Amino acid sequence: MKNTKKWWMALFSILSYIIGIGLYFSSRVMFMKKKDDAFIREREIQAKRYIQAEYEALPKTALSIPSSFGYSLHCVWIHPHKSRKWMVFCHGITESKINSIKYMNMFVKRGFNAVIYDHRRHGESGGVTSSYGHYEKYDLAAVINELRKREGEDIIVGIHGESMGAVTALLYAGMMEDRADFYIADCPFSDFTEQLKHNLRSEVPLPPWMVLPIGRFFLKMRDRYSIEEVSPIKYVENIKKPVLFIHSADDTFILPEMSTDLYQAKQGPKRLFIARKGAHAQSYNENKQDYEQAIDEFLQEFVL
Helix, strand or coil: CHHHHHHHHHHHHHHHHHHHHHHHHHHHHHCCCCCCHHHHHHHHHHCCCCCHHHHHHCCEEEEEEECCCCCEEEEEEECCCCCCEEEEEECCCCCCHHHHHHHHHHHHCCCCEEEEECCCCCCCCCCCCCCCCCCHHHHHHHHHHHHHHHHCCCCEEEEEEECHHHHHHHHHHHHCCCCCCEEEEECCCCCHHHHHHHHHHHHCCCCHHHHHHHHHHHHHHHHCCCHHHCCHHHCHHHCCCCEEEEEECCCCCCCHHHHHHHHHHCCCCEEEEEECCCCCCCHHHHCHHHHHHHHHHHHHHHCC
């Protein structure tokens, strides 16, 4: 009788551990805490990266584009030029399209029109979960298709992505019908599994091998995709268009070696810019002149 009770207690403890770890891991991935939109706006205003009067003065059109997953994507078409050059901007996890305005400004000054939009579960777009590029790549495809439908098949389209947005752009380019002409990938991870291991080491007092297999299973059950699918390093060799990889040397959240690995795996036209300073997603904020020079050299060599 005592042995049976001990057996049941041990089984209950194991099941509780599995369920607890699985729910924690999958919820952490699916529902990562977002920054408040008002906070993002105020931060960008204080840093003078978002001058509200200048932004409001730009000719623009707000659009709601349907996602294939049943929600709407809130987009803004910014069209100050008659130019056939367009840029689409993909923001990072926890951010919103407001964070894309500083990059948009850089390209508007270079004669591009622009599209900024909120990813699923962010800003004014719908959607319940984040998938770090998996479902987001299909939404990006919807935006690109709408852009070409409205502005013509003969336009030049570039995609700039930051962090999750960079992963989204690379997965779109490497796994789907590639309807863009060039890509700028700022601080992407190369492999989601390795990125999660890196994050778990600083967040959970358990080795990744005790967490990841359980978390992978729960994520597959709850959000219907595998983390192995979210790995740009597996698909970057499929990208034929030019790619500029950007990273900060001081990035400890997503290590700069990941961009180096992606650069080395990419075949054909490519460039790599490692900024001298800046934490994660701070390459432009901390190295504005060098960042813009890298953009100009890339555009001059491969686009213009």
